[in-house]
Amino acid sequence: MNYFVDENGYYGEFGGAYIPEMLYPNVEELRLKYVQIMQEPSFQKEFQSLLKEYVGRPTPLYFAKRLSEKSNTKIYLKREDLCHTGAHKVNNTIGQILMAKRLGKNRIIAETGAGQHGVATATVCALMGLECIVYMGEIDIARQAPNVARMKMLGATVVPALSGSRTLKDATNEAIRDWINNPVDTHYIIGSVVGPHPYPDMVARFQSVISEEMKWQLKEKEGKENPDYVIACVGGGSNAAGAFYHYLDEESVQLIAVEAAGLGVNSGESAATSVLGNEGIIHGSKTLLMQTKDGQITEPYSISAGLDYPGVGPLHAHLCKSKRAEFISITDAEAMQAGLDLCKLEGIIPAIESSHALAVFNSKTFKENDVVVLNLSGRGDKDLDTYIKYFKL
Numbered sequence: 001m002n003y004f005v006d007e008n009g010y011y012g013e014f015g016g017a018y019i020p021e022m023l024y025p026n027v028e029e030l031r032l033k034y035v036q037i038m039q040e041p042s043f044q045k046e047f048q049s050l051l052k053e054y055v056g057r058p059t060p061l062y063f064a065k066r067l068s069e070k071s072n073t074k075i076y077l078k079r080e081d082l083c084h085t086g087a088h089k090v091n092n093t094i095g096q097i098l099m100a101k102r103l104g105k106n107r108i109i110a111e112t113g114a115g116q117h118g119v120a121t122a123t124v125c126a127l128m129g130l131e132c133i134v135y136m137g138e139i140d141i142a143r144q145a146p147n148v149a150r151m152k153m154l155g156a157t158v159v160p161a162l163s164g165s166r167t168l169k170d171a172t173n174e175a176i177r178d179w180i181n182n183p184v185d186t187h188y189i190i191g192s193v194v195g196p197h198p199y200p201d202m203v204a205r206f207q208s209v210i211s212e213e214m215k216w217q218l219k220e221k222e223g224k225e226n227p228d229y230v231i232a233c234v235g236g237g238s239n240a241a242g243a244f245y246h247y248l249d250e251e252s253v254q255l256i257a258v259e260a261a262g263l264g265v266n267s268g269e270s271a272a273t274s275v276l277g278n279e280g281i282i283h284g285s286k287t288l289l290m291q292t293k294d295g296q297i298t299e300p301y302s303i304s305a306g307l308d309y310p311g312v313g314p315l316h317a318h319l320c321k322s323k324r325a326e327f328i329s330i331t332d333a334e335a336m337q338a339g340l341d342l343c344k345l346e347g348i349i350p351a352i353e354s355s356h357a358l359a360v361f362n363s364k365t366f367k368e369n370d371v372v373v374l375n376l377s378g379r380g381d382k383d384l385d386t387y388i389k390y391f392k393l
Ligand SMILES: *Cc1c(COP(=O)(O)O)cnc(C)c1O
Pocket: 087, 088, 089, 116, 191, 192, 193, 233, 234, 235, 236, 237, 238, 239, 240, 306, 307, 351, 353, 354, 377, 378, 379
């Protein structure tokens, strides 16, 4: 079984590039050049240097003693919450901004839902002095005011998407329209392992620094590179792709992908794509997505903005269908409690996305000697309002 992308851009039966003809030249240029550019020594040197000096890598692999005692197993937290800007997303935007520069693009566009990817993109555009335009649904702009302010402070232009439901998918449509109209000077930075080939593979490669570090860090701490389990939450799937990447072919390492069940898988208010979704095309790739009988995309729901996505990237669709990864759905309530537990046990306030992954320790039993690595994708500062309302703090 092969878990890496094939030459046509597929993971098993999922992936590909289902795009309007007018977008073909842009995507084709990227497809032809991305691997070669990434492998250039000068690219690697600049990428590695920024990851170290700017992002703050390597992030620690922290043995969580009190959480381990409570869960009766050996738990390490991969501390992506300590990355500059507060989550793993910046690993990808650093990689893509360097890619854009080498492709001769000086104008950057992005779409954002909750605003986290918009902030990570605005950050690297400021770093490189490049123009940054972020499309965001009008409703999301109102809901995510702090992130809109951050993007503006970082020098980005935030353009409201006024059509349709005025949320993420409408912002994506606007970004695609912009790219079609500006094929020569513009690069479109996608924020997860979604979109047409080569985006899922390119983003996974940039995020794979996570499992690359896990391997040597575990070797130092446990005397072996491979844990028994790797756990990560899945919205589009980029932090999970990064945490799984160097273990995909190591069949002894069990992979657990955690989705948001929202108010419950059968409540009608959920984002558990692996359970509720079936095959379809979203954002240019064939994957699993939540849709009605006639193929209209269903509005997802999760208390966590980063997991509130109606699909998963094609790699994850393949990991799910082939059963290489176990998919577990966690409700809002389970995640919120697990997040609060981590605060009290370890002095770490996690992003609510990451809290979904943490809740697995309350729903699944591990052996005492199992070594479990959990990718703590982000910190909870951005979620303070949600925690305050939920727990009436
Ligand atoms: C955006 C985000 C996610 C979800 O995105 P993936 O592409 O699935 O990783 C998870 N955790 C945090 C902290 C995020 O900001």
